[in-house]
Amino acid sequence: MVKGHASQAKIDDLYFLAREGKIIKEVYDLWCDGIQFAPKSHYLILSRRAVNVPNIKTLDDVLNIAKSTFFANTLEMFYANV
Numbered sequence: 259m260v261k262g263h264a265s266q267a268k269i270d271d272l273y274f275l276a277r278e279g280k281i282i283k284e285v286y287d288l289w290c291d292g293i294q295f296a297p298k299s300h301y302l303i304l305s306r307r308a309v310n311v312p313n314i315k316t317l318d319d320v321l322n323i324a325k326s327t328f329f330a331n332t333l334e335m336f337y338a339n340v
Contacts, residue, residue, distance in 0.1 A: 264297040
C-alpha cells in the first residue's frame with residue numbers, strides 16, 4: 259500500500275495530482291483515517307505538460323509526448339471541473 263511504502267521511505271507528505279489523483283487521495287484519506295503517523299495527503303491541480311516537460315531527457319521522450327493527444331479546454335470548462 260502507498261502508506262507502507264511512504265513510511266518505509268520516511269516520506270511525510272504525499273501529493274496526488276489532478277484528475278485521477280482526486281479520487282485516489284479521497285480513498286487514501288479514508289483508508290488512513292485514524293492511523294497514527296500516516297503521511298499527510300495533498301491534492302495539486304497541475305497540467306500533464308507541467309509534469310511531463312521536466313522529465314524530457316531523450317529524443318524518444320520528446321517523440322512520446324508529441325504523439326500524445328491533448329484536448330483544448332476553455333477556462334470556463336477548467337473551473338467547472340474543479
